[in-house]
Amino acid sequence: MAMAGDEQAISVGAARGIILQVVNDAMTEFNQHRDAIASHRDAIVGMHTEVMTLRDGFAQSVADQRAETETKFNEVKKYLQEKEAEHDVLNQSVIDTKDAMDKWAIAFRLEITGAFENHKNVINETRDQIQEMATRSGPEGGGGAGGAARGHERRIFDDREYKVKDLPEKCSPAQFKKWVHEVEIFLETAGESWKGIKALLGQCRKQEQEIPLNTGPVFDLMIRDGRAAGGNNLTGLFPFEKKGPDLYQLLMPRLNVELAGELRQDAADNGWELWRKLNLQLDPPREDAGFH
Numbered sequence: 001m002a003m004a005g006d007e008q009a010i011s012v013g014a015a016r017g018i019i020l021q022v023v024n025d026a027m028t029e030f031n032q033h034r035d036a037i038a039s040h041r042d043a044i045v046g047m048h049t050e051v052m053t054l055r056d057g058f059a060q061s062v063a064d065q066r067a068e069t070e071t072k073f074n075e076v077k078k079y080l081q082e083k084e085a086e087h088d089v090l091n092q093s094v095i096d097t098k099d100a101m102d103k104w105a106i107a108f109r110l111e112i113t114g115a116f117e118n119h120k121n122v123i124n125e126t127r128d129q130i131q132e133m134a135t136r137s138g139p140e141g142g143g144g145a146g147g148a149a150r151g152h153e154r155r156i157f158d159d160r161e162y163k164v165k166d167l168p169e170k171c172s173p174a175q176f177k178k179w180v181h182e183v184e185i186f187l188e189t190a191g192e193s194w195k196g197i198k199a200l201l202g203q204c205r206k207q208e209q210e211i212p213l214n215t216g217p218v219f220d221l222m223i224r225d226g227r228a229a230g231g232n233n234l235t236g237l238f239p240f241e242k243k244g245p246d247l248y249q250l251l252m253p254r255l256n257v258e259l260a261g262e263l264r265q266d267a268a269d270n271g272w273e274l275w276r277k278l279n280l281q282l283d284p285p286r287e288d289a290g291f292h
Contacts, residue, residue, distance in 0.1 A: 105215075106241075113239045116192035162186055166254045176282040183251070196238055199231020204272050205279035211272045213244045240272075247271025251278070 164186045168175050180201075187197040203222035204211060211218055219240050226234045248271035252260060259278070267274035279285070 109237055109239055110242075112237050113193050113242065119192060162189065164250065164254055167256055167259070169256045169258075171256070171282060173283055180279075180283070187247075187250075193239060194243070196226065196231050196234030197243075199226035199229060199234045200238065201275055202226065202229060202231075204275045205283075206285050207276050211270070211276055213241060213270045213272065215240050244271050245269045248274055251275065 162185070164183055165179065167179055171179070184198045184201060187194045187201075190197075200222060203226045206225075207218070207222070209218075220236070223234060223236050223238070248267070248269050251271060251274055252264070255263070255278070259281070263274055263277055267277055
């Protein structure tokens with residue numbers, strides 16, 4: 001009986017030791033897992049802290065870059081606005097300078113024209129005086145041996161009495177060419193301010209577009225081409241704007257009723273455009289004609 005109890009007591013003690021060993025092993029393993037979990041948690045917390053730090057730093061960097069970009073953009077915008085204002089001032093200065101030069105050129109042209117007119121009047125008065133003196137010293141005046149009378153030549157053409165005839169009602173090309181030539185002679189002998197008019201009229205009839213009544217690119221081109229065609233007495237000082245209405249007043253009353261009614265509105269007070277359209281209808285320029 002005692003033997004059996006001892007075996008039972010050993011068995012219980014052995015069992016208790018086994019159980020304690022198992023419990024200890026389990027606690028050791030649990031503690032190891034707990035420590036591992038704590039280590040992982042600490043690593044995760046560290047990574048989270050680092051990510052938050054990077055996020056905050058990135059946001060601040062973006063804010064700084066945005067502020068810097070806005071500052072530079074405002075500086076560029078201000079610079080462009082200042083340059084635009086300077087450009088407007090410069091552009092207005094150029095416009096004002098051009099207007100002033102245009103006014104000066106017109107005034108200078110009028111001054112030159114006035115000087116030419118005065119010069120022409122002086123020449124005409126002097127010529128009349130010379131003619132009167134020559135007449136008085138003719139055969140009746142003697143003049144010594146009569147040398148003065150023999151040396152005087154009678155004028156065969158007096159431009160003061162020359163008139164432009166009316167254009168015929170039914171005008172043929174030949175009649176129109178003759179009339180054009182008479183107009184050219186009349187204007188060429190009208191005075192110094194009309195010098196070069198023949199070459200200028202020749203360029204007017206060649207223009208394909210309407211001729212404006214102002215000194216501009218069309219006028220400059222006609223002056224250049226007119227001089228190249230032989231109009232050596234044609235210059236850029238020709239009073240183009242002033243002579244346009246004068247030419248219109250000369251030509252319009254001499255047109256037949258049909259032409260006058262048709263062209264009156266198309267070239268009102270613009271003799272250059274009236275001349276171009278008149279030639280276009282009655283004697284249009286030919287492309288193959290070197291001189292017409």
